[in-house]
Amino acid sequence: xxxxxxxxxxxxxxxxxxxxxxxxxxxxxxxxxxxxxxxxxxxxxxxxxxxxxxxxxxxxxxxxxxxxxxxxxxxxxxxxxxxxxxxxxxxxxxxxxxxxxxxxxxxxxxxxxxxxxxxxxxxxxxxxxxxxxxxxxxxxxxxxxxxxxxxxxxxxxxxxxxxxxxxxxxxxxxxxxxxxxxxxxxxxxxxxxxxxxxxxxxxxxxxxxxxxxxxxxxxxxxxxxxxxxxxxxxxxxxxxxxxxxxxxxxxxxxxxxxxxxxxxxxxxxxxxxxxxxxxxxxxxxxxxxxxxxxxxxxxxxxxxxxxxxxxxxxxxxxxxxxxxxxxxxxxxxxxxxxxxxxxxxxxxxxxxxxxxxxxxxxxxxxxxxxxxxxxxxxxxxxxxxxxxxxxxxxxxxxxxxxxxxxxxxxxxxxxxxxxxxxxxxxxxxxxxxxxxxxxxxxxxxxxxxxxxxxxxxxxxxxxxxxxxxxxxxxxxxxxxxxxxxxxxxxxxxxxxxxxxxxxxxxxxxxxxxxxxxxxxxxxxxxxxx
Ligand code: 5AD
Ligand code: SF4
Numbered sequence: 001x002x003x004x005x006x007x008x009x010x011x012x013x014x015x016x017x018x019x020x021x022x023x024x025x026x027x028x029x030x031x032x033x034x035x036x037x038x039x040x041x042x043x044x045x046x047x048x049x050x051x052x053x054x055x056x057x058x059x060x061x062x063x064x065x066x067x068x069x070x071x072x073x074x075x076x077x078x079x080x081x082x083x084x085x086x087x088x089x090x091x092x093x094x095x096x097x098x099x100x101x102x103x104x105x106x107x108x109x110x111x112x113x114x115x116x117x118x119x120x121x122x123x124x125x126x127x128x129x130x131x132x133x134x135x136x137x138x139x140x141x142x143x144x145x146x147x148x149x150x151x152x153x154x155x156x157x158x159x160x161x162x163x164x165x166x167x168x169x170x171x172x173x174x175x176x177x178x179x180x181x182x183x184x185x186x187x188x189x190x191x192x193x194x195x196x197x198x199x200x201x202x203x204x205x206x207x208x209x210x211x212x213x214x215x216x217x218x219x220x221x222x223x224x225x226x227x228x229x230x231x232x233x234x235x236x237x238x239x240x241x242x243x244x245x246x247x248x249x250x251x252x253x254x255x256x257x258x259x260x261x262x263x264x265x266x267x268x269x270x271x272x273x274x275x276x277x278x279x280x281x282x283x284x285x286x287x288x289x290x291x292x293x294x295x296x297x298x299x300x301x302x303x304x305x306x307x308x309x310x311x312x313x314x315x316x317x318x319x320x321x322x323x324x325x326x327x328x329x330x331x332x333x334x335x336x337x338x339x340x341x342x343x344x345x346x347x348x349x350x351x352x353x354x355x356x357x358x359x360x361x362x363x364x365x366x367x368x369x370x371x372x373x374x375x376x377x378x379x380x381x382x383x384x385x386x387x388x389x390x391x392x393x394x395x396x397x398x399x400x401x402x403x404x405x406x407x408x409x410x411x412x413x414x415x416x417x418x419x420x421x422x423x424x425x426x427x428x429x430x431x432x433x434x435x436x437x438x439x440x441x442x443x444x445x446x447x448x449x450x451x452x453x454x455x456x457x458x459x460x461x462x463x464x465x466x467x468x469x470x471x472x473x474x475x476x477x478x479x480x481x482x483x484x485x486x487x488x489x490x491x492x493x494x495x496x497x498x499x500x501x502x503x504x505x506x507x508x509x510x511x512x513x514x515x516x517x518x519x520x521x522x523x524x525x526x527x528x529x
Contacts, residue, residue, distance in 0.1 A: 082108040083117040087135065088125025090283045090321065091185075091254075092162055094234040096123045099161065099188055101221040106192050114145060119157045119195070124164035126249050128423040135164050136175065143178035157181065157198055161188055163253040167427075170205045182207065185239075185254060189217035209255050215264060226275035231474055231503045232317075232486070233277045237265050237292065237305065238284030243324060245351070246362045246430040247394060247422060250285055259284075259292035262300050262308065273314035276503060279472055280309065281319040288320070288327040303331035310341045316505045317472060317488075321347045322389075325365045328373045337380035343488045344381050345415070348373065349389035353408025354401035357394050361430070367408050374412050385415035385460065385489050392449055393422040393442030395433035402445050409452055415460040415489055417453040421446050461491060461513040470505040471520060473497070492517040496525070 082103050086096040099121060100110050111117055120142060125131040139158070146156045159181045160172050166184040173179055180198040183191060184207035197204050215236075226233070240255045241248075269280055282305070284290060290302040300308075306318055318341045325348060336342055348370075352358050355366045377384045390405060409417075421442040424431035464487070473485035477494045483501055484494045487510075494517060495508055501522070508520035 079109045080107060080118040081111040081116045082119040082121065083111050083114055084121045084123060085138075086123040087162070088127060088131060090234055090281070091236065091239070091285065092123050092125060094236050094283060095162070095185060095188060096121075097221070097229065097234075098218050099123070099191060101225060102189065102191055102218055104222075104225065105219050106195075114142075117156060118154075119159065121159040121161050122164075124160060124162035126163035126167045126253055126425075128420060129425070130423065132164050132167075135160070139172075139176045139179065143176060146178050157195065159183060159191070159195075159198075161185070163249070165205075166207050166253040167249060169207045173203050173205055179203070181205075184208070186214055189214045215260055220268075220271055223275040226272055226277060231277055231472065232279040232281070233272045234281050234283050235265060235268050235272070236260065236284065237282045237302075237320075238287050238290045241285045242289075243286065243326075243364070244362060246360065247391060247425065247428055249425045249428060252427060254285055257286055257289050257291075259290050261292050262294045262305060265292065265305065266308065266312070269309055269312055269315065273312055278314060278503065278505070279317035279319070280315060281321060282306075282309075283321060285322065286324050286327060288323040288329070288332055301329065301331060303329065303335045306332075306335050306339055306342055310339045316341060318342045319345065323348050325350070325363070325370050325373055330376070333373070333376045333380050335380075336377060336384055344384040345387070345489045346377060346384060347387045347389075350408060350412075351389060351391050352394065352397070352401065353405035354397070355404075357397055357401045357404075360396060361391075361394060367404065370408065371411060383488075386412060387416040388412075388414050388418075390417060390419040390449060390453075391422050392419065392445040393437040395422070395430055395437065396435045397422075397437055397445075402449075406449065406452060409449065409456070413460075414453060414456050416457050419446060419449050419453060458513075458515065460489075461515075461518065464489075464491070464510045464518055465513050466510065468507060468509050468523065471495070471508045472505050473501045473503070475502060487518065493520050494518075495520040495522055497522050 082100065084096045084100050086092045100108075103119070104110070108119065114120060122135055122138060122142075124135045139160070142156075142158050146158060149156050157180045158178055160179055161183045162185055165172060165182045166186075168175075169182060169184075172182045180203055181194055182205035183194060186209045187194075187206045190206060194204055194206055238257065238259045240257045241251045242257045244251050265282075272280065282290075282302070288302050290305060291299045292305065294300045302320060306320070309315065310318060318339070323346065328348065336344065336346075350367075350370050351361055351363060353367050358366055374386055377386070388409075390409075392402060392405070421439075422430070422437065424436065469487055471485045471487055471493045473483045473495075475484050476482065476499055477484040481496055482494050483497045483499060484492065485502075485506075487493050493508065493510070497506075507523040509523060510518050510520050512519040
């Protein structure tokens with residue numbers, strides 16, 4: 001433990017006691033020679049120490065105590081601020097907005113800055129090992145920031161929500177002492193009461209699969225909140241998964257398949273339309289397994305739900321994600337031909353093109369079944385494009401199995417895709433298999449697959465040039481006079497045009513394709529040319 005002396009300007013503001021472990025003297029000298037400005041925070045002190053030659057600063061090594069400035073008397077209590085950081089899938093993005101709405105009712109304002117936040121919620125993803133590890137490293141950084149704030153007499157509560165919370169529960173509290181609260185994806189409607197418990201000093205983990213209906217307990221967002229989020233919105237219609245793919249943690253973290261009733265979904269959609277939203281994406285872990293009840297208590301399929309939602313005035317675009325091939329009913333395929341508002345873009349994960357691996361993954365379909373769904377979709381609507389998820393290096397995957405995946409990708413021709421190396425998840429059957437694939441083989445296969453999928457994406461983008469399509473403009477573009485939006489295939493599109501077009505579907509002609517976006521000319525301008 002060494003006490004450091006700072007420049008007088010710095011000392012007037014605050015004083016630090018720094019434990020610098022095994023290198024106190026040297027660090028003390030160096031820090032003094034490199035004067036720390038008045039604004040110095042413990043992290044900038046850490047930078048100074050690191051510059052002084054320390055290889056690694058750990059939270060145990062650096063501990064700063066800062067004397068807070070005395071508060072002005074009679075000042076009104078500032079509005080507490082919440083930062084919700086979401087990781088992973090669209091379900092988490094949706095949950096994050098619902099959490100922010102819920103806390104808005106409790107008096108919290110949203111912030112995008114960690115430094116301003118009184119409450120930070122990490123809405124986590126557990127799907128692959130890297131995703132979970134990323135959360136712990138983020139928590140390590142937050143813990144340092146929290147300690148610095150505490151030293152200045154301020155607090156920051158840290159909440160871990162989402163699938164890491166569900167999977168690890170109290171373990172998160174044990175592994176990171178700075179975490180105040182752990183709340184699962186089915187319990188976050190209880191955040192206000194759980195935060196009250198946390199404020200009184202308890203460290204709580206609530207990962208129960210709640211009996212009460214989370215959605216009914218959540219407040220509806222205000223028009224202003226909806227408007228601030230733009231013209232496109234998610235609506236969760238289904239949660240959970242009963243498929244138990246042998247590599248996947250979702251059935252354990254999100255629980256059994258459950259669908260929201262039709263009336264609730266319609267009411268939420270109408271509220272969004274009323275505030276100016278015109279594109280809705282229905283989301284669910286297994287969205288096409290939707291079986292919500294209608295007003296008469298009858299089960300409704302996703303195809304019927306889409307038909308019903310398409311009748312809502314103001315709605316111009318409908319999408320749904322993520323689907324499983326075995327739930328791709330003929331009625332849903334036909335809906336793509338029958339409902340013009342249903343976008344001709346389907347995310348349909350295949351994972352592998354090898355029947356042997358698909359069986360081991362417990363996907364319950366073979367490669368031919370997938371190819372025939374792709375064909376039927378294109379028959380129902382000729383401009384349908386597909387995107388997919390792939391896993392390479394699943395246990396037991398041979399070169400021939402991998403070649404079958406490449407062959408399937410070539411046969412379908414995807415507009416866009418996500419591909420991953422298999423990552424063993426504790427508690428899932430595939431993680432226990434002895435025939436795990438070596439890391440370098442996974443890397444080689446992933447590189448080959450990604451090269452193919454990227455070439456397909458570029459070819460799909462290039463083929464858009466000359467096409468006349470509708471673009472939903474969402475915001476001003478990066479350059480003056482430009483507007484930016486999305487094609488039916490989720491491609492970023494920009495065009496010269498007035499901001500009056502924002503929030504509407506506008507006919508354009510695609511004039512060029514870049515690697516990540518398309519350029520377009522408005523048809524109204526095209527007619528003048
Ligand atoms: N390893 C690698 N990828 C996985 N996914 C799910 N679990 C794993 C895992 N254990 C991928 C699948 C899924 C996507 C959301 O994440 O491709 O469709
Ligand atoms: Fe996971 Fe398979 Fe369920 Fe998708 S269908 S969430 S991959 S178990």
